[in-house]
Each structure stands twice: as C-alpha cells, then as structure tokens.
Amino acid sequence: MTTTIRFHQYGSPEVLQVEDDNVGMPGPGQVRLRHEAVGVNFIDTAFRQGVMPVPLPSVPGVEGAGIVEAIGPDVTDVKVGDRMAYFLAPGSYAQVRLVDAAALLKVPDDLSSEQTVTVLTKGLTAWAGLNGFHQLKAGEKVLVQGASSSVGTMISRWAKAKGATVIGTVGSQSKRAALEGTIDHVLLSGDADLAAQIRSIAPEGVDVVYEFVGKATFAASAAAVRDGGTIVTIGAASGAPDIDRAGLAARGVRIVGGPMAQHVQGAVAQATGEVFDAYRKGVFGTLDVARYPLVEAARAHEDIAARRKSGAIILVP
Known part of the structure; x- marks a missing residue:
C-alpha cells in the first residue's frame, strides 16, 4: 500500500484526503515511479478549488521526481533504477504513481530530487x-x-x-x-x-x-x-x-x-538545460524551500492561501 492525496469534491484545503492505494504494474508506455520529492505549485490550488476543473475524484499536483520501479511495454528509453522527473503531468501527490514515460526527463547527476522539483516547473515558467x-x-x-x-x-x-x-x-x-x-x-x-x-x-x-x-x-x-x-x-x-x-x-x-x-513545447531540452545551468551558477540565489510531509499536503495548501510561504514548497513522501 502507498499513500495518495486525493480530493472528491472542490473546495478548501480540507477536501484533500489521505488515502491508501494499491499501485499496479505500468501499462503500455508507462513507468511506475517512487517519488523522492513532489513539487507544489500554485496551479495545484486552482485544480483543488475547481477554478480549473478536473475530473473527480482527482489527485492534485503536476510535478515530481524519484526512482523508476517498473516499466511497461513499449518503454525503451527508461530503465528500472533511473532517476527521473516530470512537470505538468497531473497526479503527483502520491508516494508511488504511474506516469507516461514520454513525460519524463532525466534528473541531472549533480542534483537531488528535491533540488530538481524546487526549480523545474517554476524555472520553466x-x-x-x-x-x-x-x-x-x-x-x-x-x-x-x-x-x-x-x-x-x-x-x-x-x-x-x-x-x-x-x-x-x-x-x-x-x-x-x-x-x-x-x-x-x-x-x-x-x-x-x-x-x-x-x-x-x-x-x-x-x-x-x-x-x-x-x-x-x-x-x-x-x-x-x-x-x-x-x-x-x-x-x-x-x-x-x-x-x-x-x-x-x-x-x-x-x-x-x-x-x-x-512556449516550452519543442524546446524542453534547451529550456530545462538553461534552467538547471542558471541554478548551478547561482543566478536564482539561495531559494527558500519549505518541506512538508506528503500527508500534510492540506497544511501546505493552507499556508499558500494565507500567504505564509513565499518560497518553494515541496512534499516529501
């Protein structure tokens, strides 16, 4: 069993429920990824509130990084044990998830999963x-x-x-x-x-x-x-x-x-390369990062709503 955060109705942070899930084997074109870090972005709150409607029930989050546990049929460019990340792939608030291999990019060897989700989606924006x-x-x-x-x-x-x-x-x-x-x-x-x-x-x-x-x-x-x-x-x-x-x-x-x-479509490799390079060179300075356990995702959303956090927020499974 793994932990997943899910909402069954739109609303305030309290609608985010901690649930136990069985994540099966990946299907064609998918991998099973065990998260080491999950990025929290403002768009997550828009999905939760229904400002940007999504099918219900739904798992919030669009960004994560971790280790590939299993690969499905037709996946040829990713292998078990690879450290991979993604952005704008809905369903990231989970310990383990299935995700399309096409959405993945390699985590640089010199960056941790936490560093990667701190800068990936926000840096691409x-x-x-x-x-x-x-x-x-x-x-x-x-x-x-x-x-x-x-x-x-x-x-x-x-x-x-x-x-x-x-x-x-x-x-x-x-x-x-x-x-x-x-x-x-x-x-x-x-x-x-x-x-x-x-x-x-x-x-x-x-x-x-x-x-x-x-x-x-x-x-x-x-x-x-x-x-x-x-x-x-x-x-x-x-x-x-x-x-x-x-x-x-x-x-x-x-x-x-x-x-x-x-604006990133067709230029993902260039854009991510420039984001990571700027981060390495210190262009972004020292980024404030607030870490929350995955099970406290609702508290993270409460702090966003109250504007108690101005830096990056990540969930740690």
Missing part, C-alpha cells in the same frame, strides 16, 4: 516568461509584480543577469529587505503612489510587466507599462484583475498569458 511570452533583451526595463514569489524571484534575478533593469514589488517590508541588493529596485506593492514611483524610475514606462498579483496591482501595471509594451499575466494571487483591454490596445500594449507549456 520563468524561462517561458523571458523567452516565450516576451523575448527579453538586454537593456530593457522590467517590472515584476509579486517579485517575492518563487517564479517572481526567478524571473527578477534571471532578467537582471541578462542585462535588464529590474523593478520588483513585494507585499511587506520583510520581503523587501530579502530582495534588496539582488535586483535594481524593490517597491511595496501596497503603496498608493506605486505607479508614480515606477514612472520616476522609468519615465517612459517599463518595456514588460510580469504580473503575478492580479487585481491588487494591475492598475499600477497598466499605468507603468510604456506604449507598445507588454504585460505578461502569469498569476493572480489577489484575484482576477479588471482590464481595460480597449484602452491598452489603443496604446499598443500587448497582454499575453496562458500555459507556459505552449
């Missing part, structure tokens, strides 16, 4: 932000709304390393202190004159905004972006924003968003 949603150029001015979030921190520091001037906003003085010195400017997102502060730094407006907060900051984002610039909507921690699409369109401002997979 950052990569898509800098190479897909918007192709960042050295010298551009960048605004990151929610720069203390996991992906926000990665985008901020990676954009800085690529030669951009980076303005990040955060929700508290403690988060501000943690980011200062790592990017060019750190502002408080709750300040009433936030847009004016940004414009004082970038009088002509910023070239691109990475928006992780949503409703609470979008007005400042719209005011701060230059005519002809881009707003990338990656998250909405404070709720869906009110967007004057006609007004922004009249200024030539692009609003882009959607799944990062569309």
Whole structure:
C-alpha cells in the first residue's frame, strides 16, 4: 500500500484526503515511479478549488521526481533504477504513481530530487516568461509584480543577469529587505503612489510587466507599462484583475498569458538545460524551500492561501 492525496469534491484545503492505494504494474508506455520529492505549485490550488476543473475524484499536483520501479511495454528509453522527473503531468501527490514515460526527463547527476522539483516547473515558467511570452533583451526595463514569489524571484534575478533593469514589488517590508541588493529596485506593492514611483524610475514606462498579483496591482501595471509594451499575466494571487483591454490596445500594449507549456513545447531540452545551468551558477540565489510531509499536503495548501510561504514548497513522501 502507498499513500495518495486525493480530493472528491472542490473546495478548501480540507477536501484533500489521505488515502491508501494499491499501485499496479505500468501499462503500455508507462513507468511506475517512487517519488523522492513532489513539487507544489500554485496551479495545484486552482485544480483543488475547481477554478480549473478536473475530473473527480482527482489527485492534485503536476510535478515530481524519484526512482523508476517498473516499466511497461513499449518503454525503451527508461530503465528500472533511473532517476527521473516530470512537470505538468497531473497526479503527483502520491508516494508511488504511474506516469507516461514520454513525460519524463532525466534528473541531472549533480542534483537531488528535491533540488530538481524546487526549480523545474517554476524555472520553466520563468524561462517561458523571458523567452516565450516576451523575448527579453538586454537593456530593457522590467517590472515584476509579486517579485517575492518563487517564479517572481526567478524571473527578477534571471532578467537582471541578462542585462535588464529590474523593478520588483513585494507585499511587506520583510520581503523587501530579502530582495534588496539582488535586483535594481524593490517597491511595496501596497503603496498608493506605486505607479508614480515606477514612472520616476522609468519615465517612459517599463518595456514588460510580469504580473503575478492580479487585481491588487494591475492598475499600477497598466499605468507603468510604456506604449507598445507588454504585460505578461502569469498569476493572480489577489484575484482576477479588471482590464481595460480597449484602452491598452489603443496604446499598443500587448497582454499575453496562458500555459507556459505552449512556449516550452519543442524546446524542453534547451529550456530545462538553461534552467538547471542558471541554478548551478547561482543566478536564482539561495531559494527558500519549505518541506512538508506528503500527508500534510492540506497544511501546505493552507499556508499558500494565507500567504505564509513565499518560497518553494515541496512534499516529501
């Protein structure tokens, strides 16, 4: 028997139930993977709440890393004992699971499973932000709304390393202190004159905004972006924003968003290689990681909802 976290109805973190499962042998094209670490991502909460509906009952989570226990028919490029990881393959909150071999990628020899899930999905989202949603150029001015979030921190520091001037906003003085010195400017997102502060730094407006907060900051984002610039909507921690699409369109401002997979597709090897390389070189700095036992997945989701955690969260089976 193995432990699986499952929800049978949409709702608050309490709907996440700890269940015992029998995981059988893998079918054609599948492997059985014993997790060493499971990544927790904001999208997991959207599935649980029904914001992004999934068939019920459902196992949350899209990211994990571990050791292959068994392979099914037609699997030729993976063998028992391999250390493998995946991203965007639903059903990761489990000690052991079946997963399509096509979704797997090799865990680098110099990285642990925990390190891999700390940076894989979030790093690929950052990569898509800098190479897909918007192709960042050295010298551009960048605004990151929610720069203390996991992906926000990665985008901020990676954009800085690529030669951009980076303005990040955060929700508290403690988060501000943690980011200062790592990017060019750190502002408080709750300040009433936030847009004016940004414009004082970038009088002509910023070239691109990475928006992780949503409703609470979008007005400042719209005011701060230059005519002809881009707003990338990656998250909405404070709720869906009110967007004057006609007004922004009249200024030539692009609003882009959607799944990062569309920008990684066909470039997975390149993207993952660049994410792991940036991590090795310290581009992302020291990432805060909060570890929870798998059986405490509901508590992890509670802490996300209460914004008690700003770094990466992983579940340890």
